[in-house]
Amino acid sequence: MPAETERVRTDDPVRRVMRAPVASVTADRSARELAEELLADEIGAVLVDGTHGPVGIVSERDVITALATGGDLDRLQAADLMSTELVWADPQDAIGDVARRMHDAGVRHVPVRGTSGTVGGMVSVREILDVFAGPAD
Known part of the structure; x- marks a missing residue:
């Protein structure tokens, strides 16, 4: 993240606000473990790893939806929840x-893409909103 005194503009590259490293899990991780990971890392989403890179993403909203609709967080897996x-x-x-x-x-x-097809970072609506609603001039 840029220093607090540096003003980030909407035409700046997204690499200026992306977060790294990116949390990821395997497709067989339980929804409960996902929820614990989100809470422990204070993040809103994790990538789901496949053989050749990310195959999906699970957000806190996905976990809450599963819980609110009666899903068993110990039986549901990342593969069941991911987009x-x-x-x-x-x-x-x-x-x-x-x-x-x-x-x-x-x-x-x-x-955010990294080198050689890797994941270089993640940007959330929070980082984007911080740019648009930045400090008043």
Whole structure:
């Protein structure tokens, strides 16, 4: 994250606000373990790893939905809760463009590509909102 005195603008690259490293889990992790991971790391989403990289994402909202609809958090697994339609950003994408992409897709977390197909970071609606609602001039 940039220093507090540095003003981040919507046309700056998203790498300026992304968080790294990114938490990830295997598809067989229980929903309870996911909830514990989200709480312990104070994050809103984790990526679900597959053989060749991320295959999905599970957010706190997914866990809460499972709980509210009577799901057994000890029996449900990441594979049961994850969204498989990942919306990606590149590190050089403008923050404003990523915000529009998130809005259009209805997502709150976007992984940012790293080198060689890896995950370089994650940006959440919170980081995006901080830019748009930054300090008053």
